[in-house]
Amino acid sequence: MHSVIRKRQGLPYTPPESKGFLANSQLFTSQQVRKEPFPPDELGLAYGTFQYPKLVNQATSSDDELRRKALAHILEMLRGAREVSSLVPVGIVAALTKSAELQHCIESRTFATAALLPLAKDLNGRGAILAQGSATVGALLRLVCDPEPVVRANALAVCLQLSRFRDGARALIAGGCVAVFVRRCSEEKLADQLAAVLAALTMVTDTEAAGLEQAIKGGAIETVCGLVDGKYQLEQPIPAVCEHGFALLRTLTLGPEQKMLAVSQGVLRVLVSMLTPAATYGIDTDPEALHRVATEAAGALMSITAHTESKEEAVKLGAIAPLSDIVHASHDAEAKQLMTNASSTLTTNALKCISNLAECPLGRKQLRTKALPDLKPLTIASEPLVSKHAELATYRVQWKP
Template identity: 25%
Template sequence: MATTRITAQLPPNIDPTKAPLAYGDRALPKLNRELNSATLITRQRALMALCDVMHNAEHICSALRVGIVASLRRLLSDTNPVVRMKTTEVLFIMAGHAVGRTAFLENYIIIPLAKLFDDEVYDVRLNAHKAIQMSTQSPPGPEGVINARLIESLVSKLKIEEDDIREVILDTLHSCMFIDTDQALEASAMSAFTMLLSHDRPSIRCKAARDIMDLSFPLDGKRKACEENTIPSLVILLRDDHAEVRAKAAGALMVITITTEGKYKSIESKSIPPLISLLSDVHSEARLNAIKAITTLAEAPSGRQELQQVIEKLQFIQETDTSDAVIKAAKAAIKVITWKP
């Protein structure tokens, strides 16, 4: 016989941790009202729902119209750690879209977000760094970080933060140094990058070498690399077990050895034998960067003399390599090594 008993369980498609969405165009205005609620659980549930909604770029445009970004900016200073964590997560998702990155600058999100670099909760700090890093993926983003004078803070965090956050910071600095290297040089970034070349995690070693290459493009960066004794650490990485690390280390040496001081310091650090070994590397970027580094070292008389042994190998590469860029670099290297005054 049927009864009128009602189950105490929620329907299977109801998530009690998320705010229910209103229908159609009313959904985001309702969430915005809930974000500004005085009730903690209401704010938390609205943020949980917003994390799902913001994956759609169309919803980001609608969120901008109803003022959700301004509400999120206020929530960055909320006293509840869960609210701060989910707020930074929403901003990270938004920064994955071009319209969201533009909103970061227009709504002055970068500086309030950067204040969370010192938050006591690890997930809040990680999300804040990821949101800043994602915002630097298009041209206005790095300029916003540089104008906010955040480079010094980012470099200082490299020395004390957890490894996952260090990786994100290295990516952020990589994007910013395409625009400006002065702040990084003033913040002793070369010293921080050099310290990370001996890190246990291959991805950190790789990104540190890449950032050294970025920072060494200006003349002051090359000088700083020589002063900080960066070259011997890079030479060690030329024999690293991971191809990406070898490639980035060779790329950094390629840039630093453009100057006379860099050439002789590199030769003194015994960089030529491992660079010759990289000519047979399976990774085309490692071969290319090694050949270019060999070319710059051959401009020094002592380097040219030591590199006479590699001419045949370069000729073989020129004839057999599958990469046009490697073939072109090998041809230029042979010309420099065989040059006679």
């Protein structure tokens, strides 16, 4: 404690002498106390419950250095649930929102947006964000378009976290997130952030009908079709972009008009090719990432080919061969008892596609030769959804007029 007091007074440390209390007291009182004031940017912390309002006040200080130190300290504190519950009642959300939009200070925007993420993950913190109305949500949507990549990434992470909950999705939609996200799909050049935009847009359209309606009217189908086809990037989109793009496309193609709109954009060719993504990305790509791409591609293909006019187009584009390969691989996995609930989603989506394409005479003819031998064993697969859809697919492939 002796050294702590001396350090706070700005005095050099002097080891206490072993001459008893009187000698130590004389040594302590003989020193001159620091006369000059403390630097205004020094983060002097209070103790107990007083530290939280003091930090919140410093987080919006006009002094850049003090504000940055306070925001960095708050970000560190928010790793604990107790600190989150202590900072929320004293106005941390409003303070972070204000600092997040300081255009002249990149570090403040970075720290503030990063600190909003643990709050969005906490029930009380998320409630405080939504209680701000359009203030915090509006700021986040503006920061999604920030020129600094780190700030954009932080804001997107918060939006994605909010969109996982119905009340958060509603707040984002009310703030105009759909138009912002659709626009970012054609403007964002960083692949990881583009994937985050697609994921957030998928969440808000899948959670709320209002978000889905706004996305369709706002040209999301055309934008996503162009995105997964590489029209907005010089290079082939990375697997994560295609994965989330296909998932979004599956959500957007709800009605027959939307399905035919997607077909008119030429996306069926992309979906068929991505049923075997290793041919596009190479065998050195992460197998799990390729599996997720194929799963979402099959899901989007299943959604679009539910419409009669798109079935024949998919068959002509060669969808039967990769779908048959997926079923064959699933048959082998089932025989070796390697099929799991996680890995069976691709099989289920492929079986649904086969059921759709079997309604087309040309598709049914090809499926009888290429897929039927592997379909029948899957009717008794260990995974219930696989066996269910294998039975339906087998029935439709064997059907005769």
